[in-house]
Amino acid sequence: MPLTETERQRFLAEPHMxxxxxxxxxxxxxxxxxxxxxxxxxxxxxxLTVGTSRKATLLAKAGRLSLLVQRDTPTYRYVSVEGPVIGSEPTTEEFMTRLAARYMPPEAVPGYVENSDLASLVTYRMHPERWLSADLGTI
Incomplete structure (x- = not known):
């Protein structure tokens, strides 16, 4: 069953890979x-990604991307978004810290940020235009 707009946005806001x-x-x-x-x-x-990566090269050429996040435990759920890249800029320490804090234990964040090569990283923004989502219940 498709998620409501509120459910899919809330799910995408969670720290999934x-x-x-x-x-x-x-x-x-x-x-x-x-x-x-x-x-x-x-x-x-x-x-974010390294500015000289294949990913960055393809983003510049395509100008669009799709992103899929999922939960593979009951209830199985996914959200997929697709849209244009609307901006890119050098990655800041503030953004790197915020991103790392979503995925890492608090005590690991300062060291991770300190040991990152911020000068090589680019932060991209994508505006979601199309959404697909489902909650398939318990499997």
């Missing part, structure tokens, strides 16, 4: 990789 998919070169399937991301209901999806 996401699968990011970007169109690739002709003759290849989309690049699909796991990422950490940030999202607040009603806002844009934010994530």
């Amino acid at each position: 996401a699968a990011l998919a970007i169109d690739a070169e002709p003759g290849r399937g989309p690049l699909t990789v796991p990422i950490w991301y940030a999202y607040e209901p009603g806002g844009d999806v934010e994530f």
Whole structure:
């Protein structure tokens, strides 16, 4: 059963690992990789990557992406969003700290941020245009 708008936005705002998919070169399937991301209901999806990565190159070319998050324990649930990249900028220490805090224990965040190469990272923003979602109940 599809989730309501409130349910899907709330679910996407939880700290799930996401699968990011970007169109690739002709003759290849989309690049699909796991990422950490940030999202607040009603806002844009934010994530980061190394600015010279294949992911960054494909994002610049495609200008769009899909993101899938899921829960694989009862009740099985997923949310998929697709939309345009609406911005990119150098990653700040504030964003890196906020993102790391979503996924790491509090005591690990300062060291992780301190040992990150912020100068090589780019933060991207995607505006969700299309949503797919479901809660399949207990399996």
